[in-house]
Amino acid sequence: MPKIRLIPVILLKNGRVVQSKRFKRHQILGTPSVIVSRLSNWFADELVFLDISRDGNYCLNRDDLNFNNNNSIVDIIEEVSNNSFMPLTVGGGVRTVADVETRLAAGADKVVINTQAIQEPDFINKCAKIFGSQCIVVSIDAKVKDDSWEVYKNYGRDPTGVSPVDFARKMQDYGAGEILINSIDNDGVGNGYDTKLVSSVVKSVSIPVIALGGAGKPEHFSTCINESRPNAVAAANIFQYTENSYFNINSFLYNNSFNVRQPNLETIFEAGDS
Amino acid sequence: MCSVSIVSMSKKIGVINYGSGNYKSVCNALDYLSIDRIEITKAEDFCKAGNVILPGVGTYGDCMERLGRMGLLDAIRHEVLSNKRNFLGICVGMQILTDFGTEYGMHNGLGIIKGSTNIIKESKDISIPHIGWSNVHITKKSHLFDGIDDNADFYFVHSYCVDVNNASLVSSVTSHGGDIVSSIEFENAYGVQFHPEKSQKNGLKLLTNFSHL
Numbered sequence: 001m002p003k004i005r006l007i008p009v010i011l012l013k014n015g016r017v018v019q020s021k022r023f024k025r026h027q028i029l030g031t032p033s034v035i036v037s038r039l040s041n042w043f044a045d046e047l048v049f050l051d052i053s054r055d056g057n058y059c060l061n062r063d064d065l066n067f068n069n070n071n072s073i074v075d076i077i078e079e080v081s082n083n084s085f086m087p088l089t090v091g092g093g094v095r096t097v098a099d100v101e102t103r104l105a106a107g108a109d110k111v112v113i114n115t116q117a118i119q120e121p122d123f124i125n126k127c128a129k130i131f132g133s134q135c136i137v138v139s140i141d142a143k144v145k146d147d148s149w150e151v152y153k154n155y156g157r158d159p160t161g162v163s164p165v166d167f168a169r170k171m172q173d174y175g176a177g178e179i180l181i182n183s184i185d186n187d188g189v190g191n192g193y194d195t196k197l198v199s200s201v202v203k204s205v206s207i208p209v210i211a212l213g214g215a216g217k218p219e220h221f222s223t224c225i226n227e228s229r230p231n232a233v234a235a236a237n238i239f240q241y242t243e244n245s246y247f248n249i250n251s252f253l254y255n256n257s258f259n260v261r262q263p264n265l266e267t268i269f270e271a272g273d274s
Numbered sequence: 275m276c277s278v279s280i281v282s283m284s285k286k287i288g289v290i291n292y293g294s295g296n297y298k299s300v301c302n303a304l305d306y307l308s309i310d311r312i313e314i315t316k317a318e319d320f321c322k323a324g325n326v327i328l329p330g331v332g333t334y335g336d337c338m339e340r341l342g343r344m345g346l347l348d349a350i351r352h353e354v355l356s357n358k359r360n361f362l363g364i365c366v367g368m369q370i371l372t373d374f375g376t377e378y379g380m381h382n383g384l385g386i387i388k389g390s391t392n393i394i395k396e397s398k399d400i401s402i403p404h405i406g407w408s409n410v411h412i413t414k415k416s417h418l419f420d421g422i423d424d425n426a427d428f429y430f431v432h433s434y435c436v437d438v439n440n441a442s443l444v445s446s447v448t449s450h451g452g453d454i455v456s457s458i459e460f461e462n463a464y465g466v467q468f469h470p471e472k473s474q475k476n477g478l479k480l481l482t483n484f485s486h487l
Contacts, residue, residue: 001399001400001408001449001450002404002405002406002407002408002430002450003406003407003408003427004406005406005407043474043475045406045407046406081298081299081302082302082305082306083302083306085299085302085303085306085471085472085473085474085477085478086429086472086474087429087431087469087472104331105293105297105298106298107298107299107302109296109299109331109431109469109472110431129333129378130332130333130336131331131332131333132331132332132333132366132377132432132433133403133433134403134405134431134432134433135331135431177403177405177433178403178405206396206401206402207401207402207403208401208403208405208406209401231401231405231406232406261407261427264475
């Protein structure tokens with residue numbers, strides 16, 4: 001039985017790391033290489049990079065000194081994978097088999113597919129056959145509708161009329177290896193996960209489920225694990241602007257007897273010297 | 275393919291590049307550890323290498339097909355079985371050491387280790403694929419695990435696992451439903467189901483150990 005993973009999500013928009021609120025407001029946090037070099041020193045269980053650029057326009061008109069000017073998510077993955085030996089998952093704009101191939105070749109271990117999975121479910125099947133189910137993650141952006149939820153596509157803009165439970169099941173049947181369930185309503189709000197949404201998806205599939213959207217303090221992670229039983233809990237904002245947040249949340253869960261990895265403050269550089 | 279005398283001369287780790295997703299990750303880890311490496315894309319390249327790593331991400335059949343197209347299948351068998359070259363297969367790279375695999379149809383493997391590769395047995399409360407950090411319980415003394423604690427965690431990502439006929443070839447197991455084989459060792463042939471190149475400190479240590487064999 002693997003440990004419950006604690007996963008920082010890094011959102012990129014037009015070459016910048018951003019913070020997101022309800023899929024609408026995106027505040028720039030900085031240049032990827034600066035943030036990424038900090039992340040590389042973390043003993044995180046896994047990192048997820050989601051490129052939410054909508055126009056493919058990577059214009060970095062301000063460069064921090066002494067850091068590479070990364071132009072695309074592929075460059076960013078290459079840079080991260082050179083220095084950090086942890087699983088990397090990459091999503092955003094994955095529409096073709098070649099898109100998957102490029103990301104894996106750059107050092108990604110898994111790819112996240114969203115809109116294309118809704119538009120062409122067979123694409124998931126095709127990718128699973130070539131690359132194996134284990135590296136195909138389908139992300140589902142869901143929004144409350146009446147007393148249930150509805151799946152949205154195109155970065156949370158377009159409703160699909162499909163329920164997340166039905167869609168998750170379908171994706172499992174098509175060969176997806178993992179589901180990333182994200183609550184549009186709770187995104188960036190910091191009031192906790194939509195545990196009912198996460199539970200509904202966890203109960204409907206046998207593949208691993210990653211919960212995302214809403215974590216604002218350590219207790220939100222433990223509540224989600226207890227109430228929804230996901231295989232992983234992910235968050236973006238909380239890991240970006242709180243000092244040592246990964247270590248602290250990891251320690252909180254570990255000290256409360258959750259099945260997570262032992263927290264580790266060592267840097268990867270020390271690990272390499274041993 | 276090489277004569278044995280040349281084998282013993284090189285200290286460079288050969289990394290077989292057949293387009294598998296984690297080729298680069300394995301190279302990154304070796305570079306980080308300052309372990310010299312050389313890319314292997316054809317049979318003659320083995321002559322320039324010492325120990326060899328076969329990375330693997332993808333399906334059993336796809337992996338065999340790619341290696342077949344590159345003319346590497348017989349070369350690998352020869353290097354491992356006749357030249358006794360130290361060999362480490364990672365994930366699918368380990369699985370294809372067996373006789374056959376059943377992922378998306380029946381596929382022949384390298385047949386270096388007697389056994390097969392099949393989907394992880396379903397059981398209550400486990401997810402398949404097995405994705406994440408799991409404890410590796412060492413069942414047999416192996417130099418691969420020198421300096422690594424029993425039950426250390428490594429990163430796994432797979433739906434299929436190895437069943438070997440001879441249980442004494444298993445060097446570690448991991449609990450996921452039942453016990454799954456997390457590493458095997460047959461003379462100079464080693465295989466790990468987890469990804470050392472993605473397992474931070476423990477993984478880097480294992481790769482260092484392999485380079486010292």
